[in-house]
Amino acid sequence: MNRIDTDIADVGALAEALRAYIEDEVRPELAGLNGEHAWSGPWVRRACELGLAGIEIPRSMGGLGLPFAGRVAAARTLASLDFGFAFSFINHHSAMVRIAEDANAQARATYLPPMLRGELIGCTAMSEPGAGSDFSAIRMQARKTPQGWLLNGEKQWVANVHGGEIALVFAQTDEQRGAAGIACFIVRLDDPAVCTRILDQPLDGLEGAGVGGFRLHDYLAAESDMLYAPGDGFRQAMAGVNKARVHVAAMACGLMHAALEQAVRHTASRVAFGQPVLNQQGLRWSLVDAATQHDILIRLTEAATRHIEADDDQAMEAAATAKLHAGEHCLPAIAQCMQAMGARGLTQAESLSRKLLAAKALCLADGSNEMMRERIATTLVQRYMPSFRHSARTDAARTKDGGTAEFAAIHLTKDGEGRTRAELRTLTPDALPEGEVLVKVSHSTLNYKDALAITGSSPVVRSFPMVPGIDFVGTVERSADPRYQVGDAVLLNGWGVGEAHWGGLAGYASVRADWLIPLPHGMSPAHAMAIGTAGYTAMLCVMALQAHGVAPGAGPVLVTGANGGVGSIAIALLARAGHLVTASTGRREEEPHLRALGASAIMDRNLLSNAGKPLQKENWAAAVDCVGSHTLANVLAGTRYGGVVAACGLAQGMDLPATVAPFILRGVSLIGIDSVQAPRERRLQAWQRLARDLPADVLDSNTRTVSLPDALALAPELLAGKIRGRVVVQID
Structure with missing residues (x-):
């Protein structure tokens, strides 16, 4: 040929x-x-x-x-x-x-x-021992040197390893950055001095894929061989997943079609009891069932292909649906074909046994059936929940002349090179995603996570386009949920808004009713956002300490990251409750401000930020830690017998280089605080207490109010640590 x-x-x-x-x-x-x-x-x-x-x-x-x-x-x-x-x-x-x-x-x-x-055969190396589907947990290390990048670590379940020469290797450049530290390098696999192939786990029936692993030891990758820079590797890896799921589903179509051809050809030509075996109704119907599933999968694969080529919002759901259908129906369809062929279906010449093994393998490749269900589940609400758009209530978002009210929004998109573009745009409510409740937003905030989203400094945004803003307060203008009426004052924290769902840095927000709570009686919108997600998280920390028996007379309470939103409000709440509060900060010039909030003592954060002894002097009865990493480890090591530490942040890092000594020798309790998915009842309790325990004037010196355009400009300053306390965004 x-x-x-x-x-x-x-x-x-x-x-x-x-x-x-x-x-x-x-x-x-x-x-x-x-x-x-x-x-x-x-x-x-x-x-x-x-x-x-x-x-x-x-x-x-x-x-x-x-x-x-x-x-x-x-x-x-x-x-x-x-x-x-x-x-x-x-x-x-x-x-x-x-x-x-x-x-x-x-x-x-x-x-x-x-x-x-065909002189060089390539592959992509993502999975590792102990980090298969959890891609953000990879341990392949890439260390920067003057000559390039030194790679060390092991990859597993990689196609074409048996003889391929090129691998696209995803590696971690900075463990403290998590997913944001992942990069990708072009690596030569044909140098045994720095690459050892691991071919000790062959996959039955899938030998043709050449699946195996390899270990890199001081492999030097040139700067020009970096395919994706740190911070871009994770996003690019995830961007390819939808395509992979669709081409795996297409492979399932090929397997099923070949098996059906074999089964129909055999049963139509083999005669038993005076007629072709295919004429037997039960057998014929079993092949009809297999053919129906094959045809459905073709349609699902074609639909997913169209969505991917259009690069639209339905691509993820369509790819996961096609892949799930392939995983659920390919294997039973091939088994039905084998059954129809009798003993001949088991022969090596027919190769149906290999197809069965392949059908099982594709249930795992690029995401298991269970993972596909989870991906599809993320879109169920959007597709099936009642929407304010279909409510018969009065549409207060319409102008007097019948037109649609326009509103301003910070709007995030990706350009052709995958970079985030943030701009102030004018939208209409029709541009909003589906939701049960339409809220006219009066105030939002600018948080650290919002600044990351606006600048594109970290891949916190999970879909584009996006409106950032992890919290907001406003009034209901339309509702498909009987719990909320037009004119009700509501607020929202967390639930992935500003990351996976459009958030509050806009004139309107469309959200699920379950995510909202009523604005506490007597609390103004500006006061609510001066508290915001940071203050709400701080209150959850204080509630956790109190629930574990920490009383005002128990001893000093340490707050790390004291100048941040959570830390500063935690100081105010603890001090007003009667606790002696020590504030840990790296900005000693802010001491007057911290003492005004209620701090009794100030300590330099450098005393906590480096590696320390497993057990240290018993200093704190309790602590609120917003920093993580070595700081949290040292806080635990210095906590008194029976003390409690509430951990809610990772400003220094998400690692915890500690020992079990504080837990088993001093009975210290470490309590994790999650504000994003906290249950509704806990949210209501936290906000009721904030309305009671934190008067508006306490936060005046800690709060700055800006406009929506100002928020766009301030995002880089917030990331650079140049902004103190809270930034409230007045939308109108």
């Missing part, structure tokens, strides 16, 4: 060319292997030589320039022959696409041409 003409014009022509390659070269070779074969790399290399591998690579770079539907068609076509071959081919292709789209010019010129020719 000669090299394919690279002028393949469409997806159909690509599928025909792949089928010709299979029939002319691969199937005859596979038939001679008695149903067993090793890594499919040689077949992938040959497909590259024929010009069939560069499906989505632009023509200007030597590829075919086809849309994502081309990858889907290739996955389906190749899987009809062998799932492992398809998996190997698609993984090589996906690695090339990432390099073509995101590598710098030097790396692209070095790696892409030989990969297109």
